[in-house]
Amino acid sequence: MGQLATALVTMILGVLACAAYFYGSNALLDLIFPGKNRPASEIARNLRISNRIRPWLFLGPAVLILTFYLFYPVVDSLRLSFFGRTGEEFVGLSNYTWLFGSEEFYESFRNNMLWLIFVPTAATFFGLVIATMTDRIWWGNIAKSLIFMPMAISFIGASVIWKFIYDYRSGGDPQIGLLNAIVVFFGGDPQPWITIPFWNNFFLMIILVWIQTGFAMVILSAALRGIPDETIEAAVLDGANGVQIFFKIMVPQIWGTIAVVWTTITILVLKVFDIVLAMTNGQWGTQVLANQMFDWMFRGGGDFGRGAVVAIVIMVLVIPIMVWNIKRANAEMEGR
Amino acid sequence: MVISKKGSALTAVVHLTVLFLVVMWTIPTAGLFISSIRDKDQLSTSGWWTALSTSEQRLVERAASPESQTQENGLWVIRGNVLGDSEGEVTRFGSSSLKPEDFAAGETAELRRGIRLQVMANGDYEISSETEMQGRRGQRIFYTAEVPPRFTLDNYREVLGAEGLGKSFINSLTVTIPATIIPILIAAFAAYALAWMKFPGRGLLIAAVVGLLVVPLQMSLIPLLKSYNVIGEFFGVGAKTYVGIWLAHTGFGLPLAIYLLRNYIAGLPGEIIESARVDGASDFDIFRKIILPLSFPALASFAIFQFLWVWNDLLIAMVFLGNNEDQLVMTGQLRELLGSRGGNWEILTASAFITIIIPLCVFFGLQRYLVRGLLAGSVK
Amino acid sequence: MADVKLTNVKKVYANQVEVMRDINLDIKQGEFIVFVGPSGCGKSTLLRMISGLEEISGGTLEIDGQVVNDIPPSLRGIAMVFQSYALYPHMTVYDNMAFSLQIAKVAKDDIDQQVRKAAEMLQLTPYLDRLPKALSGGQRQRVAIGRAIVRRPKVFLFDEPLSNLDAALRVATRMEIANLKESMPDSTMIYVTHDQVEAMTLADRIVLLSAGNIEQVGSPLALYERPENVFVAKFIGAPAMNIIPCTVQSTGDHTEVSLSSGQAVTLPIKTASSEQGKPAHFGVRPEHLDIAGDGDAAILEGEVSFIESLGEATLLYIAVPGMDDMVIAKQIGTIPTQRGDKVRLVANPERLHLFDENEQSYRTE
Known part of the structure; x- marks a missing residue:
C-alpha cells in the first residue's frame, strides 16, 4: 500500500509538472510581451515577437523528448556500431564483418524475411475475408469484436496461451495441448511442434497473425463500408457476380488502405521480439533480428557494438517504409 | 448490400465460415481461461476441453504415517481416505508404482510383513497389521479414480499471493498511468502547434514525426541505457527508475500520439478557431477551451492505445526497470514464471489470465474509441 | 461605430x-x-x-x-x-x-x-x-x-x-x-x-x-x-446582358455602330472622333428587348431556336445571322411565339450600353 501511495503521488506530481510547464511558460510570455492595454504600435511589436516564440513553447517538450529518445539514439547506434563491446575503443568495420560472417545472423535474417512475407500477408488476407463476410451478417459486430480481441493481449500473454495449444506429451500420455490432441484423435503421432526446425517458425508466426488479423479487419471493414454503394449496384446491373464484384470493384477501390495495413503490420513484424523470446528464445532455429539484438545487449555483460550492428540492420530494413510514409503524408497535406 | 440476396445456401456458408473463424480465434483464450480455474491435478493430466466430463485419473496418495495407528480388536489399524475432501470414485488401486492397478476397489491387498491394504470405492482405506507398524512415512497408495470436474479459484489465490503477482500488478499500474497521461499532454500541444500555428520549419517537423513513427525502438535501447547510466549516476539514483521508464514510454509513444492528434486537430473546422481568435482568445485559450474539449474522442483513443501498449510491453520494462520485487511488472513476472515454473500450468494459466484481464476490460469497454482512433490513423 | x-x-x-x-x-x-x-x-x-x-x-x-x-x-x-x-x-x-x-x-x-x-x-x-x-x-x-x-x-x-x-x-x-x-x-x-x-x-x-x-x-x-x-x-442581372461585337461608324453626341449581324444602331452616347472605325461592344439587357411592331425599325432580327417558359416571363433564345452567341430576350408573361418563328427586336435607346475595345463603358457620368 505504501508503494501505491508513493506511486500515486509521483503520478500526480509528474502530470502536474507537465501541465504547470505549459501554463507557466504561456503566462510568462504574455507577461513579458503583453498584447493588451498598450499603445497600438507596442502591441503590434509584442504580438509579432510572441507569435514567433509561442509555437516553440508548445512544441518544446515534444521536440526535446523526440530528439533524446529517438533521433539521438539512431545517430548514436550508428556510431556505436563501429566501436567495441563497451563502446569505447574504435574497431572499424569489424562488427560488420563479424555480423556478415556469423551463421546466427543469416538464420535470423532468413527468419525475419519469412516473418515479413508470411505475417502481413496472412493477417491482411484473413482481415479482408472476415471484414467482407461479417459486413453481411446480423451478428457481424459480435464476431468482429471477438476476432479483434487478441489485439488487447500482450505478446507474452499470447505466448502462454499458445504454449498451451502447442504443448507436447510423449507417447501414450493424454495430450493436454489442443493441437496434439487433435492429431492423436485422428490417429496421428503427437509432435513437439515448437522444436521442429524451420516449420516451428510458422507456428510462432501464427501467434502474431492471430493478434494482428483484428487490426487489419477493423481498418479494411471501414474502408469497405466507404466504397460507394452505387459502384456495386452498377456492377450488379452490369451482370458481375459476387466474386467479380469483390476482386474487380471492391478491392481496387481500397488498395490504398490495404497498403497502409500491410506496411503497419510489416513495421510491427520487424520489431517482433517478445513472442520469440517467450516461446523459444531463439532456439531450434527460430532466432530473429530483434531478439538477437536484445541477446547481444545483455549476453555476458553485453556487447554494445554487436547489438548496435543488428539494430542498424533493422533500421535499414525500415527505411523504405519510412520514405514511403513521409511521401504519403506530404501528398496528403498538399491535398488539404 | 445487394449481393446477399443470392440465396440462402450462400448465406449459410457465410454464417458457418464466420462462425468457424470466430471459434478459431477465441478458442486459445477460452482454453486459457477454463484451464486457469481447473483443479491443478486435473489440469496437468487432461485437456481443458474435457473439463466438464468425469476424468479417469491415476493418482497417488500417501497414507497417514504409522504414528497415527490405533489398536482395534488386536489389530493395528490406520484409517483414512485417499480422495481427501474431493469427490470421486476409486476403481482400482495398488501399492507400488510398478503395479498401480492390481486390485479392484473393495479387494484386499497383501503387502510386506503381513500388512494388508484395503481401499473402498468411496476412497476409504484401511491398513491393518497384527504387529505394530514401523517407520515415519505413510504407505503410498496408488489408485485410479473417476474424478468429477472440479473448478477452483485456488490457482488465482496462489499466484496473487505467493507468486508476487499482486505486487507486480501495482508496479504495472505505476508504470502505465503516468506513461499514458504525460505523452497525451505533450503531444496535444505539439499537435495543435503543428496543425494551426504558423512558423518556419513546420513542414519539416511534421515529416520528421512521420519518419520517427517507424523507427524501431530497439535502435534506442543501447544509447539510452548508456545515457541513463550517466544520468542516474549524476543524480545518485541508479539507472532504473520509474521516472526513467515514464519518459521512455513517452518518447516512444510520442510520434504516434502527435501524428494521430495532429490529423484529428487539423480536421477541426478552421472557422471555429478563427472565430475564437476574433473573439479575443489567445492560442493558449484556444487550445484549452476549444481544442481540448473538441478533441476528446481522439485523446481517448490514443489513451487506450498507449495504455494497452505500455501495459503489454515487455521489452522496455526489461531494459529500463529492475528485476526486483519493487519494479517487476506483470509481463516481466509472467516471463519469469514461464522460465522458472514452465511446467506448472496452474500458475502459468492463472497468471496469464490476470495479466490480460485489465487490457481485455479496457478493450471491450472502450472498443468504440479504439476503432475510431485506428481509423483516424490509417484511413483517409 | x-x-x-x-x-x-x-x-x-x-x-x-x-x-x-x-x-x-x-x-x-x-x-x-x-x-x-x-x-x-x-x-x-x-x-x-x-x-x-x-x-x-x-x-x-x-x-x-x-x-x-x-x-x-x-x-x-x-x-x-x-x-x-x-x-x-x-x-x-x-x-x-x-x-x-x-x-x-x-x-x-x-x-x-x-x-x-x-x-x-x-x-x-x-x-x-x-x-x-x-x-x-x-x-x-x-x-x-x-x-x-x-x-x-x-x-x-x-x-x-x-x-x-x-x-x-x-x-x-x-x-x-x-x-x-x-x-x-x-x-x-x-x-x-x-x-x-x-x-x-x-x-x-x-x-x-x-x-x-x-x-x-x-x-x-x-x-x-x-x-x-x-x-x-x-x-449584374439575370439572364446576363447580351454583349454583341460591333464597329463604331460615326461619333459625336450620338454614336452609330454596326453590329456583327449587319444592323446599324444609333445610341444616345457621346464618343470622341478618335474612336471612329474602332471595334466596340454593344450591350442590351434581355428584359429591355421587345418584339417589334410592324412599322418599327428593328435593331436585331433572327430565328427563335429555343424557348423557356418560366410562367412570369418567357425567355427567347434567338439565333441572329452573323453572330456566334445567341441573343436572349425576356418577355413578360407568356407569349404566342413558337420555335422557328422569325422575330424582330427593338429596344429603348436610353437602355442601350456601349463599351470600347477595352471593354470600358463610353458613358462618362
Missing part, C-alpha cells in the same frame, strides 16, 4: 502570387457594404484582411482613423459571422455568446445582461441552454449573429452567412439581417456574398470584385443601370 478606409491594400502569397491589387475603398460609418463577385475573386480574402485573420502585404487599413494593419483581430473592434456559423459545438448557446466577453474578463453580471439582451433581440431566449447541434440552421445562424452583437463591434463582418441555408430560410434570414441593420443604424456592416440578389437587396453600396481588382463601387441601381465595364454589365 466607425469608418473603414483601405489605401493601396495588397495581398501577396508566399509564392509571389498577387491575389489583391491596390485596393482603395472608403467605407463610411453606418454603411452596409456588400462585396460581391464570382468565386475566387478575392472577396473573402479582402474581408479576412479587414478582420485581421489574413495578413496585409502592403498598403494601409484604417478603422476609425487608426491604422490597424498589425493589430490582432480581437482589438480591431470588429465582429465576424462565418459561413459555417463556427459555433463552438461543445458550448451552450449562452456560452457561445458569452465567450468573447469571458475572454475579455468582463464582469459576470454585465455578460449576463448583454447576452440576454442580444438573445431577446434575436428571439433566442428559449434556446440559451441548448447545444448548437440541437438547433435548426436558421437558429444557428442567429446565434452566430448574436455572438457578434454581444461584442458591440464598430464593424460587423459577414462572410457568406446565408449560403448554408435552404432557399426559403435564406429569404427570411436576409430580411432579418436587413432589420438588424435598421435597428443599428450606426454600425458599419461589410457583407460578402456571391449571390447578386443578396447584394442588390441588402447593400447601400456594392463593391464588385474580380480577380483581385475592384471593378465598380456604387449603389445597386447604379451598377445595374450604368455598368462601367463589360464584366459588371454581365455579372
Whole structure:
C-alpha cells in the first residue's frame, strides 16, 4: 500500500509538472510581451515577437523528448556500431564483418524475411475475408469484436496461451495441448511442434497473425463500408457476380488502405521480439533480428557494438517504409 | 448490400465460415481461461476441453504415517481416505508404482510383513497389521479414480499471493498511468502547434514525426541505457527508475500520439478557431477551451492505445526497470514464471489470465474509441 | 461605430502570387457594404484582411482613423459571422455568446445582461441552454449573429452567412439581417456574398470584385443601370446582358455602330472622333428587348431556336445571322411565339450600353 501511495503521488506530481510547464511558460510570455492595454504600435511589436516564440513553447517538450529518445539514439547506434563491446575503443568495420560472417545472423535474417512475407500477408488476407463476410451478417459486430480481441493481449500473454495449444506429451500420455490432441484423435503421432526446425517458425508466426488479423479487419471493414454503394449496384446491373464484384470493384477501390495495413503490420513484424523470446528464445532455429539484438545487449555483460550492428540492420530494413510514409503524408497535406 | 440476396445456401456458408473463424480465434483464450480455474491435478493430466466430463485419473496418495495407528480388536489399524475432501470414485488401486492397478476397489491387498491394504470405492482405506507398524512415512497408495470436474479459484489465490503477482500488478499500474497521461499532454500541444500555428520549419517537423513513427525502438535501447547510466549516476539514483521508464514510454509513444492528434486537430473546422481568435482568445485559450474539449474522442483513443501498449510491453520494462520485487511488472513476472515454473500450468494459466484481464476490460469497454482512433490513423 | 478606409491594400502569397491589387475603398460609418463577385475573386480574402485573420502585404487599413494593419483581430473592434456559423459545438448557446466577453474578463453580471439582451433581440431566449447541434440552421445562424452583437463591434463582418441555408430560410434570414441593420443604424456592416440578389437587396453600396481588382463601387441601381465595364454589365442581372461585337461608324453626341449581324444602331452616347472605325461592344439587357411592331425599325432580327417558359416571363433564345452567341430576350408573361418563328427586336435607346475595345463603358457620368 505504501508503494501505491508513493506511486500515486509521483503520478500526480509528474502530470502536474507537465501541465504547470505549459501554463507557466504561456503566462510568462504574455507577461513579458503583453498584447493588451498598450499603445497600438507596442502591441503590434509584442504580438509579432510572441507569435514567433509561442509555437516553440508548445512544441518544446515534444521536440526535446523526440530528439533524446529517438533521433539521438539512431545517430548514436550508428556510431556505436563501429566501436567495441563497451563502446569505447574504435574497431572499424569489424562488427560488420563479424555480423556478415556469423551463421546466427543469416538464420535470423532468413527468419525475419519469412516473418515479413508470411505475417502481413496472412493477417491482411484473413482481415479482408472476415471484414467482407461479417459486413453481411446480423451478428457481424459480435464476431468482429471477438476476432479483434487478441489485439488487447500482450505478446507474452499470447505466448502462454499458445504454449498451451502447442504443448507436447510423449507417447501414450493424454495430450493436454489442443493441437496434439487433435492429431492423436485422428490417429496421428503427437509432435513437439515448437522444436521442429524451420516449420516451428510458422507456428510462432501464427501467434502474431492471430493478434494482428483484428487490426487489419477493423481498418479494411471501414474502408469497405466507404466504397460507394452505387459502384456495386452498377456492377450488379452490369451482370458481375459476387466474386467479380469483390476482386474487380471492391478491392481496387481500397488498395490504398490495404497498403497502409500491410506496411503497419510489416513495421510491427520487424520489431517482433517478445513472442520469440517467450516461446523459444531463439532456439531450434527460430532466432530473429530483434531478439538477437536484445541477446547481444545483455549476453555476458553485453556487447554494445554487436547489438548496435543488428539494430542498424533493422533500421535499414525500415527505411523504405519510412520514405514511403513521409511521401504519403506530404501528398496528403498538399491535398488539404 | 445487394449481393446477399443470392440465396440462402450462400448465406449459410457465410454464417458457418464466420462462425468457424470466430471459434478459431477465441478458442486459445477460452482454453486459457477454463484451464486457469481447473483443479491443478486435473489440469496437468487432461485437456481443458474435457473439463466438464468425469476424468479417469491415476493418482497417488500417501497414507497417514504409522504414528497415527490405533489398536482395534488386536489389530493395528490406520484409517483414512485417499480422495481427501474431493469427490470421486476409486476403481482400482495398488501399492507400488510398478503395479498401480492390481486390485479392484473393495479387494484386499497383501503387502510386506503381513500388512494388508484395503481401499473402498468411496476412497476409504484401511491398513491393518497384527504387529505394530514401523517407520515415519505413510504407505503410498496408488489408485485410479473417476474424478468429477472440479473448478477452483485456488490457482488465482496462489499466484496473487505467493507468486508476487499482486505486487507486480501495482508496479504495472505505476508504470502505465503516468506513461499514458504525460505523452497525451505533450503531444496535444505539439499537435495543435503543428496543425494551426504558423512558423518556419513546420513542414519539416511534421515529416520528421512521420519518419520517427517507424523507427524501431530497439535502435534506442543501447544509447539510452548508456545515457541513463550517466544520468542516474549524476543524480545518485541508479539507472532504473520509474521516472526513467515514464519518459521512455513517452518518447516512444510520442510520434504516434502527435501524428494521430495532429490529423484529428487539423480536421477541426478552421472557422471555429478563427472565430475564437476574433473573439479575443489567445492560442493558449484556444487550445484549452476549444481544442481540448473538441478533441476528446481522439485523446481517448490514443489513451487506450498507449495504455494497452505500455501495459503489454515487455521489452522496455526489461531494459529500463529492475528485476526486483519493487519494479517487476506483470509481463516481466509472467516471463519469469514461464522460465522458472514452465511446467506448472496452474500458475502459468492463472497468471496469464490476470495479466490480460485489465487490457481485455479496457478493450471491450472502450472498443468504440479504439476503432475510431485506428481509423483516424490509417484511413483517409 | 466607425469608418473603414483601405489605401493601396495588397495581398501577396508566399509564392509571389498577387491575389489583391491596390485596393482603395472608403467605407463610411453606418454603411452596409456588400462585396460581391464570382468565386475566387478575392472577396473573402479582402474581408479576412479587414478582420485581421489574413495578413496585409502592403498598403494601409484604417478603422476609425487608426491604422490597424498589425493589430490582432480581437482589438480591431470588429465582429465576424462565418459561413459555417463556427459555433463552438461543445458550448451552450449562452456560452457561445458569452465567450468573447469571458475572454475579455468582463464582469459576470454585465455578460449576463448583454447576452440576454442580444438573445431577446434575436428571439433566442428559449434556446440559451441548448447545444448548437440541437438547433435548426436558421437558429444557428442567429446565434452566430448574436455572438457578434454581444461584442458591440464598430464593424460587423459577414462572410457568406446565408449560403448554408435552404432557399426559403435564406429569404427570411436576409430580411432579418436587413432589420438588424435598421435597428443599428450606426454600425458599419461589410457583407460578402456571391449571390447578386443578396447584394442588390441588402447593400447601400456594392463593391464588385474580380480577380483581385475592384471593378465598380456604387449603389445597386447604379451598377445595374450604368455598368462601367463589360464584366459588371454581365455579372449584374439575370439572364446576363447580351454583349454583341460591333464597329463604331460615326461619333459625336450620338454614336452609330454596326453590329456583327449587319444592323446599324444609333445610341444616345457621346464618343470622341478618335474612336471612329474602332471595334466596340454593344450591350442590351434581355428584359429591355421587345418584339417589334410592324412599322418599327428593328435593331436585331433572327430565328427563335429555343424557348423557356418560366410562367412570369418567357425567355427567347434567338439565333441572329452573323453572330456566334445567341441573343436572349425576356418577355413578360407568356407569349404566342413558337420555335422557328422569325422575330424582330427593338429596344429603348436610353437602355442601350456601349463599351470600347477595352471593354470600358463610353458613358462618362
